[in-house]
Amino acid sequence: MDDTTLDQLEAALSASPGNVALITLLLKACLERGEVERGLKLIPEELEQRADFASLKPVAAQLYLAAGQAQKALSLVTGEDPAAQLLRARALADLDRLKEAQVEYRAAINANPSLEDMALWRRLNVSVTDFRGGEGRPKLRVISNDDTDQTEVRRLLVPEDKTVTFNDIGGLDDLKKTIHKKIILPYQKPGLFERFRKRVGGGVLLYGPPGCGKTLLARATAGECKAKFFNVAISDVLDMYIGESERKLHALFEQARAQAPAVMFFDEVEALGGKRSNTRESTSSKLVSTFLSEMDGFAKNNHGVLILAATNVPWSVDSAFRRPGRFDRVLFVPPPDRAARENMLQLMVKGRPLAADIDFAFLAKHTSGFSGADLGELVDTAADEAIEESISEGAEQPICDRHFKQALKDVRATTLEWLTTARNYARYANEGNQYDEVLAFLDKHGKGR
Structure with a gap:
């Protein structure tokens, strides 16, 4: 509608102020042209009082929404037809009442799928999280879509404050003693260990059957050390674009170094550090090389950073990780006795x-x-x-x-298949006696454990 026609319609409305059809036409024209302020002036003051003006409410609500007056728009939208429900969803979204908006949106789309608005749907499933940094650190605002759970956002940016200790873990007494001697004491008495030229930090690889507490043990180790715990998920590192996985891994190590003393925990580490001889993809080899470099590279200072990793298939982890200075402590986490x-x-x-x-x-x-x-x-x-x-x-x-x-x-035991496989590796592929603990466990607990 051009300017002349719109001016003529406004003149006609002045001669016939209560003409509902004419007002509706004018309001829609202003909405289409983006002349929101002009349209708001044409909305009758008695809109909410007069029953014969009910048909004007939806388009008036759209104008109020465009003007940023979401509460006013919400008060005008009544009825349970899909168009009204969609309008309410938009108004509620503007008011940050996202849960209510989601209910209205789903009801509208279920009744009339043609009204589907993916931009609105993504907006309704966006969460905004504010993080106040410590002294000298900026405030962060993180916006995530519906694929990112709120707890996932917090996990990536803020290490978990909940402390787990060895008292929360039943059994594994021998393993706890070993971890206390080799891992926790250097954190508790760093001065003594420095006099003997023993560094605080390093790497520890936990292996054993699934479900035997490797992750909980890693978290408890961090709790005993009174260190920050960074639980690094595979999805935090792997990326479809070349070079991005290596960049993410480096950023995670830098974050841990900045907050030392810290414990970084990599679960299912074989996905990041699998044997390079078993893959034809150069990108996988580059990621392993980056991982090794971050652990003990020439320019890296990991003092105060303990790197814990867990795997169910230690025979699939690249042998370079076993070198002293990397995962030089390999601990077997057995099923409980x-x-x-x-x-x-x-x-x-x-x-x-x-x-x-x-x-x-x-x-x-x-x-x-x-x-x-x-x-x-x-x-x-x-x-x-x-x-x-x-x-x-x-x-x-x-x-x-x-x-x-x-x-x-x-209920049946799920560790038996793993123990059978591990026994075969321990008997026939036990280079460097790396699986002696598995054989000792099977000899001791093979019957009646």
């Missing part, structure tokens, strides 16, 4: 409705080969039995020995 299993089960049932007849010694005896994760599954299965019984009885039934006996029939 009988005493540890009994202790872990008692820890896992705390806080649940519990009967007094549970025989934890019996359960520990009959869970040979169970990992910590398997024991957790056993407790959850027993709890499911108790919940089902509570529903059928109409009253809460505590977890009792009968429920655990039933759960034992359903």
